[in-house]
Amino acid sequence: MTELLYVRIDLSVPGASMTHVAELLPLNDSQCEVVRMIELNAHDAVTGAGTATNSIVMQVPVSDVVPHPDLYGNYPDIDARIIQKQDFDALWSEAVRSFPELQD
Numbered sequence: 001m002t003e004l005l006y007v008r009i010d011l012s013v014p015g016a017s018m019t020h021v022a023e024l025l026p027l028n029d030s031q032c033e034v035v036r037m038i039e040l041n042a043h044d045a046v047t048g049a050g051t052a053t054n055s056i057v058m059q060v061p062v063s064d065v066v067p068h069p070d071l072y073g074n075y076p077d078i079d080a081r082i083i084q085k086q087d088f089d090a091l092w093s094e095a096v097r098s099f100p101e102l103q104d
Contacts, residue, residue: 004035005069006024006082006083006084006085006087006088007069007083008020008021008081009072010079011077011078018059018060019044020037020038020039020040020060021037021040021083021087022034022037022038023088023092024068027065030068031066031067031068033052033065034051034062036051036092037049037062038092038095039057039058039059040091046091046094046095046098047059048099049092049095049096049098050062050102052064054101056095056099069082
């Protein structure tokens, strides 16, 4: 079984910034399926969350497939780092408290 990855992605472009924390299932060396994703504000507070089938208050809809985190270094506006599962789970618990409809 393929091990899930947990990643924090900070996107900064002139005039805008966005942070997502995601639980990803690697499909191959270049792509991952998004299992769950959390959107954070500048203070790392949860502002939205979702899955491929259920997004709540997300500025950007959850994509089914995203680049593998090993490739994020190819994007100059993205800073990505692997995080621990328990850190993701804590944020997901906060998201579910804020948006109970995520409990599906």
